[in-house]
Amino acid sequence: MIVPILLSGGVGSRLWPVSREAHPKQFQPLAGELSMLQETLERTRGLNASSPIVVCNEEHRFMVAEQLRQQCIDPGALILEPEGRNTAPAVALAALHAAQDDPGAVLLVLPADHVITRVEAFSEAVQSALPLARSGRLVTFGVVPTSPETGYGYIKCGATLGDRLHELERFVEKPDGQTAAAYLASGDYVWNSGMFMFAATSFLEELEQFAPPILAACRAAMVGAKTDLDFVRPDAGAFSACPSDSIDYAVMEHTRRGAVVALDCGWSDVGAWSALWEVAEHDAAGNVLRGDVLLDNCSDSYFYADSRLVAATGVENLVVVETADAVLVAARDSVQDVKRIVQALKSSERPEVSLHQKVYRPWGSYESLVTAERFQVKRIIVNPGAALSLQMHHHRAEHWIVVHGTAEVTCDDRVFMLGEDESTYIPLGHRHRLANPGKIPLELIEVQSGTYLGEDDIVRFDDHYGRKS
Structure with missing residues (x-):
C-alpha cells in the first residue's frame, strides 16, 4: 500500500506578503481554488493510496486538520515536529x-x-x-528540465532501468548559468x-547506515510520543538531540540503492512569485491576474489583489501583490530578493512578517476591521461545532452582534442563544x-472597548484545544 507523506513545515518567505509564518504558502490557494496542501492531497486520491500522514509543526496543526476536514480526508496521522530539523528527521518520524x-x-x-499541472x-x-x-530501491522523482x-539542484541519471527509469548517479548543487546550460544540452x-x-x-535501513544519530533520536522521540486529539506528539526532549x-x-x-524517475508533469516548487507567473494562465499581453485587477497597457506581469481593486497602467515585467495590510511591488526578475524584505521586517519586529490581518485559530478566524485608541472592531468566524475558550479579560469589555448563524453564549452563570441580528454585552472581568x-x-462583529486591547489580555479557564493562558 502507498502511504502519502506530506511535509508541511515550510514558511515560504519569498511569497510574502501572502505567505507568512503563521499562515504560510501551503495553506493558501495560490495556484487554484484549493490551497496548495489540498491540491497535494487531491493528487494522491487516484493512486490507490492509504490515508495520508502529514508532518507539520505545532502552530499549524489546526490549519492542517481543518483543511483535511474540508476535503473529507481522514489522516493516517498528523505528526507534530517539536521543532524544525529539515526533511530527513521529518520523514524518519513518518516512516517509523x-x-x-x-x-x-x-x-x-x-x-x-x-504545483503540478x-x-x-x-x-x-x-x-x-x-x-x-x-524491490528496496530509494526512488527520487527528477523533473525533466x-x-x-x-x-x-540537479540529479545526474545513470544507467537505464526502464522507460524513464534510471540509476541515480549523483546529486549536484545549484549550478551557474553556463553549467546549467550544459546540463540541459546533455x-x-x-x-x-x-x-x-x-x-x-x-x-x-539506509538512515541507520548513513545517519544513525538521526534515526536514534527519532526512534526515541516516537517511543515517547503521545496522542492528543488527532495529533501524534513525538517526545520533545528526545527529538531535541536530533541533527538537522x-x-x-x-x-x-x-x-x-538510489533510482530516478524522470518526471514531466508541469512541476514547480513555487519558490517565488515569478514561478506562479510561469505556471498560471496568461492574458494576451502575458499578464496573470488574480482578484479584482484593472490593467491598461501592461505586459508580462503578475497582479494579485486580495482585498481591494488593484489598477496599473504602462508597466511591464512587474509583480504586484496586495493584501489587506501590505503591498509588494517588485521587478519580476528580482522576486528572489523578497526574502530581504522579510528579514528587514523581522529586524524591525513588525507583525506583518508573521500575522495577516485575518488570523486563523483552532475554532475559526478573526479579522481586525478598525483599530483606534480604546476601541477595536473585529469580524469573527466560528466553525460549526467549534467553541472559543472559557475566558475573561482584565482590561476590555466586548459587544457581540450576530450577522450569520447561531451563537451559544456563556456569560458567568448564564448560557443563552443568539440568532441573526441579535447582540449581547460581555462586561469587563x-x-x-x-x-x-x-x-x-457563525459570523459576528465584535466591538472591544477598554484601556488595553492586546491579544495577551486573555485568562483561559477551560479550552478544548489544550491552550494555556
Missing part, C-alpha cells in the same frame, strides 16, 4: 509511524507546497516507481524535485465563552 502500522508500507514523500503524468510516474520501491534553471540531468518513494523499512539534515544529504547522496452549535459557520 507507518512501519509500525504496516511493515510493508511504501512511502510517497511529497512537499505540501508544490499535469496530474495524470504524475500518477503514471508514481506507478512506474512503485515496483522499484517495493525545460530551461537552464540556476535555482534548482540530456543526462533532471531537476531535484524533493519528492521520493521508498519502502519505510528501506529508508530506515535533508534527505539528500543524510541518505540519497550516499545510498547505492466576566467569564465568557462563544460557541457555534450549528452546522454552518
Whole structure:
C-alpha cells in the first residue's frame, strides 16, 4: 500500500506578503481554488493510496486538520515536529509511524507546497516507481528540465532501468548559468524535485547506515510520543538531540540503492512569485491576474489583489501583490530578493512578517476591521461545532452582534442563544465563552472597548484545544 507523506513545515518567505509564518504558502490557494496542501492531497486520491500522514509543526496543526476536514480526508496521522530539523528527521518520524502500522508500507514523500499541472503524468510516474520501491530501491522523482534553471539542484541519471527509469548517479548543487546550460544540452540531468518513494523499512535501513544519530533520536522521540486529539506528539526532549539534515544529504547522496524517475508533469516548487507567473494562465499581453485587477497597457506581469481593486497602467515585467495590510511591488526578475524584505521586517519586529490581518485559530478566524485608541472592531468566524475558550479579560469589555448563524453564549452563570441580528454585552472581568452549535459557520462583529486591547489580555479557564493562558 502507498502511504502519502506530506511535509508541511515550510514558511515560504519569498511569497510574502501572502505567505507568512503563521499562515504560510501551503495553506493558501495560490495556484487554484484549493490551497496548495489540498491540491497535494487531491493528487494522491487516484493512486490507490492509504490515508495520508502529514508532518507539520505545532502552530499549524489546526490549519492542517481543518483543511483535511474540508476535503473529507481522514489522516493516517498528523505528526507534530517539536521543532524544525529539515526533511530527513521529518520523514524518519513518518516512516517509523507507518512501519509500525504496516511493515510493508511504501512511502510517497511529497512537499505540501508544490504545483503540478499535469496530474495524470504524475500518477503514471508514481506507478512506474512503485515496483522499484517495493524491490528496496530509494526512488527520487527528477523533473525533466525545460530551461537552464540556476535555482534548482540537479540529479545526474545513470544507467537505464526502464522507460524513464534510471540509476541515480549523483546529486549536484545549484549550478551557474553556463553549467546549467550544459546540463540541459546533455540530456543526462533532471531537476531535484524533493519528492521520493521508498519502502519505510528501506529508508530506515539506509538512515541507520548513513545517519544513525538521526534515526536514534527519532526512534526515541516516537517511543515517547503521545496522542492528543488527532495529533501524534513525538517526545520533545528526545527529538531535541536530533541533527538537522535533508534527505539528500543524510541518505540519497550516499545510498547505492538510489533510482530516478524522470518526471514531466508541469512541476514547480513555487519558490517565488515569478514561478506562479510561469505556471498560471496568461492574458494576451502575458499578464496573470488574480482578484479584482484593472490593467491598461501592461505586459508580462503578475497582479494579485486580495482585498481591494488593484489598477496599473504602462508597466511591464512587474509583480504586484496586495493584501489587506501590505503591498509588494517588485521587478519580476528580482522576486528572489523578497526574502530581504522579510528579514528587514523581522529586524524591525513588525507583525506583518508573521500575522495577516485575518488570523486563523483552532475554532475559526478573526479579522481586525478598525483599530483606534480604546476601541477595536473585529469580524469573527466560528466553525460549526467549534467553541472559543472559557475566558475573561482584565482590561476590555466586548459587544457581540450576530450577522450569520447561531451563537451559544456563556456569560458567568448564564448560557443563552443568539440568532441573526441579535447582540449581547460581555462586561469587563466576566467569564465568557462563544460557541457555534450549528452546522454552518457563525459570523459576528465584535466591538472591544477598554484601556488595553492586546491579544495577551486573555485568562483561559477551560479550552478544548489544550491552550494555556
